[in-house]
Amino acid sequence: MAKKRQRIILHVDMDQFFAAVEEKERPEIRGKPVVVGADPKEGMGRGVVSTCNYEARKYGVKSGIPITRAWRLCPNAVYLPINYSLYQKVSARIMTILRSYADKFERWGLDEAFLDVSSRVKNFREAEKLAQKIKKQIYEKEGLTCSIGVGPNKLVAKIGSDFKKPDGLTVVRGEDVKAFLSLLRVSKLLWVGRKTENKLNSMGIKTIGDLASYDTSILVEKFGAAGTQLYLSAQGIDNSEIQERWTRKSMSREITFEEDTSDSNLILETLDAISEDLHRELTASNFTFKTTTVKVRYANFETHTHGKTLLFFTDRLRDIQKIARDLVQAYLRPDRKIRLIGVRLSNLFSTKKQMRLID
């Protein structure tokens, strides 16, 4: 009788992606700390850091912190605005390379992807060689490094790619999964956010190993259905498939205010209304989504976008509204008037097969 074959999954994550692309484009800034995001305006700027290179991370700069804080931490860094169209072009070329190595392929945002290579390699040893080959090809073609995790499922592969960064390669065989996960902090499990982490810590659960040996019934009592998910993840169990998504790219709505405004109530209410609108379109066309991006244009036409990608597809209105409200917070300033706000949902997945369109 044929034994069910173990899957072999790769997760590829580009290193310091936006900053690395910028360094590639501008040899003169190589080796310097580079911060990509809002304009720091000599410490008076608004908005956040999108990403920065490892040189800048040494000073404590990281994704998501206010640009003013980055400026205080590292005034000598090279500050660059986000050049999405450039990153999109580079991303598309990288994704084409990655796709060619996979039986099943799932792109995740601009700089990550899952590859199911189960039928292309015989074992983890060969998978490791394949991963090296992929790293080499991306480096030769694009001059960029990435980190790769190889594991028996998406969960382990994803944690693996983050394990040794930059330019890392981490291979975790099925039999090593529990030992590999056990010493990592619970926050490495992707759906453990700050709140869940605090709650787990207060229960004495710090590492994934602590979680794995915890009483499941108490987890379910405290976290509901998510408790079971937490427990399974802690065991390194994840049966989710790599999903090729043949889908529309995005749907979006934006509104220009009658009069430029800094009234946060008005702005948040408008954002809720846009979210409702999008939610109607989403459900009417049977889509779910993973990425929410808000767009803010100030009175002087300075425009910012900021996005968040969830681990799972959702179509709930409250997810759209909550994420959009969270994302817009960084741009609400009593002293700055907003001209336009918008929301875009992307990473869409059609729940109706016949409606899937070629991406």
Ligand code: TTP
């Ligand atoms: P990440 O893969 O999280 O970060 P990174 O590639 O810059 O660095 P690392 O080496 O740690 O992987 O995100 C990919 C890109 O997405 C990143 O280059 C910029 C963008 N991004 C934002 O715009 N805002 C954010 O809050 C984050 C986390 C990323």
Ligand code: MG
């Ligand atoms: Mg990355």
